[in-house]
Amino acid sequence: MGVPRIGYVLSLLVALVAADGLISHFLVRSELGQEANPFLVNLVTEGNFLGIKVAGGLLCGLVLWDIYKQRQKLAVVGSLGFVALYTGIVLWNLYVFFIGQV
Numbered sequence: 001m002g003v004p005r006i007g008y009v010l011s012l013l014v015a016l017v018a019a020d021g022l023i024s025h026f027l028v029r030s031e032l033g034q035e036a037n038p039f040l041v042n043l044v045t046e047g048n049f050l051g052i053k054v055a056g057g058l059l060c061g062l063v064l065w066d067i068y069k070q071r072q073k074l075a076v077v078g079s080l081g082f083v084a085l086y087t088g089i090v091l092w093n094l095y096v097f098f099i100g101q102v
Helices: 005-029 048-072 072-101
Strands: none
Touching: 005 048, 005 072, 048 072
C-alpha cells in the first residue's frame, strides 16, 4: 500500500521548514532582512542554525506522524495548516530576497 499521504505532507513540511531556515540565514547574513522569530534571532547568524531548523522540522513531523496514528483527521488538518503557514513564510522570504536584489 505504501506510505500514507500524510507522509508526503509531512515531508513537504520538513522541506519548507528547511527552506525557511536556508533563506532566512542567507537574508540575515547578507543584511537583506532580519529574523522575526524572537527565539531564533540570536541563532540565525550561527553556523548550526540550519541544522536546528531541520531538526525542529523533523521533530514536528515525527510528532504529527505519531498523532496521525491515533487521530488522523487532527493530524491531517494540523499538518496542512503548518504547510500553508510555512508556504507563506517561504514566499515572504523569497519576496524579501527579490526586493532586496533590486
